[in-house]
Each structure stands twice: as structure tokens, then as C-alpha cells.
Amino acid sequence: MNSNGNANHVKVLVLGSGPAGLSAALYAARAELAPVVLTGIQLGGQAALTYTIENYPGFPEGVGGAQLGELFQKQAEHFGAKVEFDTASEVDLSQRPFKVKADGGEYLADSLIISTGADPNKLKVPGEEELTGRGVSYCATCDGWFFKDKKVVIVGGGDSALEEGLFITRYASSVTVIHRRAEFRASPILQVRATEHPKMSFIFDTVVTEVVGKEKVEALRLKNLKTGDETVFETDGVFIFIGHTPNTQMFKGQLEMDNLGYIKINDRMQASKAGVFAAGEAADSHFRQVVTSAGMGAAAAIEATHFLEAQAD
Numbered sequence: 001m002n003s004n005g006n007a008n009h010v011k012v013l014v015l016g017s018g019p020a021g022l023s024a025a026l027y028a029a030r031a032e033l034a035p036v037v038l039t040g041i042q043l044g045g046q047a048a049l050t051y052t053i054e055n056y057p058g059f060p061e062g063v064g065g066a067q068l069g070e071l072f073q074k075q076a077e078h079f080g081a082k083v084e085f086d087t088a089s090e091v092d093l094s095q096r097p098f099k100v101k102a103d104g105g106e107y108l109a110d111s112l113i114i115s116t117g118a119d120p121n122k123l124k125v126p127g128e129e130e131l132t133g134r135g136v137s138y139c140a141t142c143d144g145w146f147f148k149d150k151k152v153v154i155v156g157g158g159d160s161a162l163e164e165g166l167f168i169t170r171y172a173s174s175v176t177v178i179h180r181r182a183e184f185r186a187s188p189i190l191q192v193r194a195t196e197h198p199k200m201s202f203i204f205d206t207v208v209t210e211v212v213g214k215e216k217v218e219a220l221r222l223k224n225l226k227t228g229d230e231t232v233f234e235t236d237g238v239f240i241f242i243g244h245t246p247n248t249q250m251f252k253g254q255l256e257m258d259n260l261g262y263i264k265i266n267d268r269m270q271a272s273k274a275g276v277f278a279a280g281e282a283a284d285s286h287f288r289q290v291v292t293s294a295g296m297g298a299a300a301a302i303e304a305t306h307f308l309e310a311q312a313d
């Protein structure tokens with residue numbers, strides 16, 4: 001809402017402030033479109049929760065995830081993007097300008113770039129929800145510190161599980177990775193680092209069936225999928241890294257999505273409605289890297305610029 005109580009009318013509205021959203025804002029700002037970014041809950045998106053990012057080009061020593069997010073923001077703002085600490089809750093894409101309701105006010109947008117990212121998946125086992133924040137966590141950078149000299153379990157077998165597990169070895173006395181298969185999905189370099197780390201050990205072919213504890217996590221109930229054996233494994237904490245679900249519920253019924261909820265886009269980042277573009281993990285279940293999300297964001301802003309130019313002709 002502007003000072004007259006009317007919805008703010010903007011040329012480009014960017015939803016989300018991860019690498020995709022802030023790169024889109026940078027490009028739209030340099031095209032003099034004065035984009036507004038609604039940050040969502042986490043400025044910098046999921047990348048900001050990563051302790052060190054070692055594979056974003058230009059930072060040979062690595063860069064802190066939060067620091068990289070701040071640099072993206074500063075660069076976009078330098079060229080005229082406005083970054084609002086606000087979260088969109090409702091959209092109406094039935095006609096242009098698109099209507100977007102956010103906690104802090106309403107927007108009318110001539111074009112929309114959706115970069116709302118994805119959230120970590122849950123195990124959906126008894127005890128998980130009740131003990132979240134009391135030993136159950138989905139973010140090593142946020143909560144690793146609380147497990148100084150404690151026993152920690154990581155669930156998952158992908159890059160996130162091993163990378164975050166290695167990070168937690170800074171604090172924990174031991175890190176046990178529990179994976180439902182016998183082969184990791186993670187990249188070979190992480191597998192070598194993890195398996196060679198003296199604090200890390202591994203339990204394969206096993207799933208967690210319950211998180212056990214009264215005030216805080218005390219143990220996990222485990223089931224071996226090969227033998228059917230059930231055991232109880234004592235631990236002070238459990239970090240769950242079993243993939244993500246895109247934050248696209250708001251667009252259901254208004255945009256085409258795949259069966260997992262990722263927004264369908266064409267090779268020009270365009271979603272199923274003209275003037276709506278999507279970038280980053282809201283539309284990409286495959287690459288999910290900071291560099292690929294940033295590239296998608298830049299491409300979405302270039303296409304939004306072309307779209308608005310064509311409308312003006």
C-alpha cells in the first residue's frame with residue numbers, strides 16, 4: 001500500500017530474495033524497471049543458511065551464505081531495486097496488472113518474477129514435529145552450535161546431508177549419518193570427505209520411524225529395511241536433509257505445475273501465464289545450485305524486460 005492507501009503499482013515485482021530473486025532484481029533494476037522485491041521470511045533464501053558456499057564462481061576461498069545474500073542485495077539496491085522485508089500471501093493472476101497481497105500491503109504488478117524457493121521436507125514420523133527446535137533441526141548453520149560435544153544424527157544421503165554433516169563435526173562429538181539405501185546420492189568429493197572424517201559414521205539401509213524424547217530428543221527408533229530389525233539409537237539431536245518441496249502453493253490452480261509442485265516454465269523462464277516468470281528452486285528441481293538459480297533469475301528479468309517493452313509498443 002502506498003501513502004494514499006492504494007496498492008503500489010510496480011512494473012516488476014519479485015517474490016523471494018534468494019539468489020534467483022536478487023539476481024532478477026539486479027537485472028530488472030539495471031533495465032530501469034525499478035523492481036520491488038518481497039523478501040519472504042529468509043533474506044537470501046536457503047543459501048543464506050549455508051555456512052560456506054564453495055562453488056559460487058568468483059570466490060576461490062568460498063563465501064558465507066548470508067554474506068553472499070547481503071552482497072546480492074547491496075548490488076541490486078545500488079542500481080535501484082527496492083527490497084521490502086515482506087511476504088506475499090495471496091496472488092490473483094487472472095488479469096494484468098497482477099494483484100499480490102503481502103503482509104505489509106497490496107501490489108499491482110505489470111510483470112511477476114516468482115523466486116519463492118523451496119522448504120525442507122519432513123520425515124513425517126511421530127515425535128518429529130513435537131521436538132522440532134528441541135533437538136530436531138533442518139538447518140545446521142542455525143542450530144549446529146547447540147550441539148557442542150553432543151551426539152548428532154543426520155538423516156539423508158544427498159549433498160545436503162553430507163555437507164551439513166561435515167559442518168556439524170565442528171561442534172558435535174560424533175555425527176552418524178542414517179541413510180535409507182546403501183549408496184549415497186551425494187557427489188564423490190563429499191563422500192570422500194565424509195567417509196574419511198574421524199567423527200563421522202554411517203548406518204545404511206535404515207529409516208527413522210520415531211523421534212523419541214520428552215522435553216528434548218533422547219533417541220531415534222530405527223528400522224533396517226533389509227532385515228526388518230528395529231533398534232533404538234541414542235542421540236542428542238537429529239538434522240533432517242531429505243530434499244525439498246517448492247513454495248508454490250499460492251499459485252496452485254493459476255499456473256501450470258508438475259506433480260511435485262514445481263512451476264512449469266519454458267526456455268524463456270515464462271510460466272503458463274504471459275507476464276509471469278519463475279526462477280530458482282520454485283521452478284527447478286534438478287540443478288538447485290546458487291549459480292544456476294542466479295542465472296535463472298537474470299534470464300527471467302531479461303525476459304520480463306522484453307515482455308514489458310512489447311506491451312508498450
Ligand code: NAP
Nearest residue numbers: 156157158159160161163180181185241242243286287288
Ligand atoms: P537430494 O539430493 O534430493 O537428496 C535427498 C536425500 O534424502 C536422498 O539421499 C534420499 O534418499 C533421502 N530421502 C528422501 N526422502 C526420504 C525419506 N522420506 N526418508 C529418508 N530419506 C529420504 O536433496 P539434497 O541433498 O537437499 O540436494 C538437493 C540438490 O541440491 C541436489 O541437486 C544437490 O546436488 C544440491 N546441493 C548441492 C550442494 C553442493 O554442491 N555443495 C550442497 C547441497 C545441495 P535416496 O538417495 O534413497 O533417494
